[in-house]
Amino acid sequence: MLSLKGIKRVVVLGGGTAGWYTALSLRKLFSANVEIRVVESTEIGIVGVGEGGLLNFQAALHSVDIDFNEFVRETNATFKWGFCYEGWRTGERDDKYYHPFASATGSASKWEEMGHYPLFSAMINNSIPLTSYLKGFDLIVNNASQEEARNALNNQAVDIINSFHFDSYKIAKYLKKIALSRNIIHQDVIVEHVETDDKGHVTALITEEKEKIELDFLVDATGLARKVIGKVVPSEWYSFKDYLLLDRALPFYMPHPLKNPYLVSRAIAMKSGWMWQIPLVDRVGAGYVYSSKHISDDDALQEIKDYLGYEITPQQNVIKFEPGCYRQVWVGNVLTVGLASGFVEPLEATSIGQMIEVVRNFTRVLVASQGVVSDNAIREFNESNFVSWMEILDFLRMHYDCPRRDTEFWQDVAKTPLTENYRAFKECIQVRAPRLLDVESYLLYGRRGMFHVVNWMFVAVGLGLIPPNAVVNDLLAIAPEKKQAVVDFLNSLNR
Numbered sequence: 001m002l003s004l005k006g007i008k009r010v011v012v013l014g015g016g017t018a019g020w021y022t023a024l025s026l027r028k029l030f031s032a033n034v035e036i037r038v039v040e041s042t043e044i045g046i047v048g049v050g051e052g053g054l055l056n057f058q059a060a061l062h063s064v065d066i067d068f069n070e071f072v073r074e075t076n077a078t079f080k081w082g083f084c085y086e087g088w089r090t091g092e093r094d095d096k097y098y099h100p101f102a103s104a105t106g107s108a109s110k111w112e113e114m115g116h117y118p119l120f121s122a123m124i125n126n127s128i129p130l131t132s133y134l135k136g137f138d139l140i141v142n143n144a145s146q147e148e149a150r151n152a153l154n155n156q157a158v159d160i161i162n163s164f165h166f167d168s169y170k171i172a173k174y175l176k177k178i179a180l181s182r183n184i185i186h187q188d189v190i191v192e193h194v195e196t197d198d199k200g201h202v203t204a205l206i207t208e209e210k211e212k213i214e215l216d217f218l219v220d221a222t223g224l225a226r227k228v229i230g231k232v233v234p235s236e237w238y239s240f241k242d243y244l245l246l247d248r249a250l251p252f253y254m255p256h257p258l259k260n261p262y263l264v265s266r267a268i269a270m271k272s273g274w275m276w277q278i279p280l281v282d283r284v285g286a287g288y289v290y291s292s293k294h295i296s297d298d299d300a301l302q303e304i305k306d307y308l309g310y311e312i313t314p315q316q317n318v319i320k321f322e323p324g325c326y327r328q329v330w331v332g333n334v335l336t337v338g339l340a341s342g343f344v345e346p347l348e349a350t351s352i353g354q355m356i357e358v359v360r361n362f363t364r365v366l367v368a369s370q371g372v373v374s375d376n377a378i379r380e381f382n383e384s385n386f387v388s389w390m391e392i393l394d395f396l397r398m399h400y401d402c403p404r405r406d407t408e409f410w411q412d413v414a415k416t417p418l419t420e421n422y423r424a425f426k427e428c429i430q431v432r433a434p435r436l437l438d439v440e441s442y443l444l445y446g447r448r449g450m451f452h453v454v455n456w457m458f459v460a461v462g463l464g465l466i467p468p469n470a471v472v473n474d475l476l477a478i479a480p481e482k483k484q485a486v487v488d489f490l491n492s493l494n495r
């Protein structure tokens, strides 16, 4: 059992997006007489490469009482309505499919019948792109301005949920400003040692200047430095490297290639990985994420230049990572969040979205337990967090189930095993329509799941993974009096 009743000092070690967001959430959770302190080192710095949020981003801002319009103004965020995957099938520049953030209450998602979505099944059966029904999709394709996008959102003229593209440096700076105004203490020091008691609970941080910062509860938000998890508190590392080959990222900035910031993140397949392009207000945050087994850092830089046709300057050193996560992120009196808890290539931009889920679930457990948390509740919390990582791994693995074979990297991708869950999902969608049931196992102990089956369908259909005939039996089973609705829907589509 862990009792947080009567605790006085909570320390968040790390002042990146994860650290400041967690501090703001904990400020709301704990009473005013509990000190919340963020300890970070500006000398070490934070990660900021041009990031994109997921569907839970706006709700996360709301949960810490941040005004949406102020956030956009202060962080120069741009609207994000999903992803565009380029070159993942043929390798050609005009080879594109989209994974938009389709609203789960949009017209095609509203009608669920015997577990599947007849209107999606009808589009699949007729080989019609799923984007055809989406109100507002033309704004993406036509590179609409931010103003046009804002008006469409305000007028509810889109079937798309909005998230944001942003610069993590600006977000961390903005969250820090809000945190300082809400009685959160900030300390800029390098932590050298971490002290524990005989139960293994962390009791203090020791700085470079030998100052002792005593604490009752610690949040490890130290990014890829992972100062506490796996070193001071035990946790098992679960590597994804057998399924996902990418382990290097080379970030840089580039000018906007289009007139307006694109409303979607671009993921452009390259010879040994892919390039992200995240449109910010005044520039694009970009980078090549690749497999070090297939290309050297120098050749990766050259490939970027060849692709873009102009020189670029890397924004920072190459980032090295092993894809994977820690299985236990709440151990004793330490909660680990953000990059410290795990990281995979930014395909589908899951990192901040996943961190938000961890913090939401932690808050839920503390409120529901009134601060007296059983070992069981902590075990379930960790299990649900691990399941969320499995959801990310399975979903990302599906993206690589693509037909490209033109380089050694893409040939090796084809030889890489499927994850067990994705294999099971794929087997079913050869003979029937995808349904919510297929992703329900990702919901565990208060977790919402990051991706709806509609998200899975957009990628699966984009990659041609569902044969049109697979859904025939689902469509035939629809009651005769409802079949006209399917016909009317197909006739209404903009194709």
Ligand SMILES: Cc1cc2nc3c(=O)[nH]c(=O)nc-3n(C[C@H](O)[C@H](O)[C@H](O)COP(=O)(O)OP(=O)(O)OC[C@H]3O[C@@H](n4cnc5c(N)ncnc54)[C@H](O)[C@@H]3O)c2cc1C
Pocket (backbone or CB within 6 Å): 013, 014, 015, 016, 017, 018, 019, 039, 040, 041, 042, 043, 044, 045, 046, 047, 048, 049, 050, 051, 052, 053, 168, 189, 190, 191, 192, 221, 222, 223, 224, 225, 227, 249, 251, 287, 319, 337, 338, 339, 340, 346, 349, 350, 351, 352, 353
């Ligand atoms: C290539 C790449 C692309 C990404 N793209 C996306 C994306 O599209 N979408 C998305 O959601 N996420 C993305 N991410 C992840 C995203 O950048 C992070 O999740 C987010 O910035 C939060 O990082 P963090 O706060 O966990 O860590 P960081 O920003 O690294 O912060 C770590 C903090 O710990 C402090 N620290 C570390 N060690 C010590 C010490 N000894 N003493 C004191 N302080 C210390 C540092 O000073 C810093 O303040 C991407 C990441 C990478 C690498």
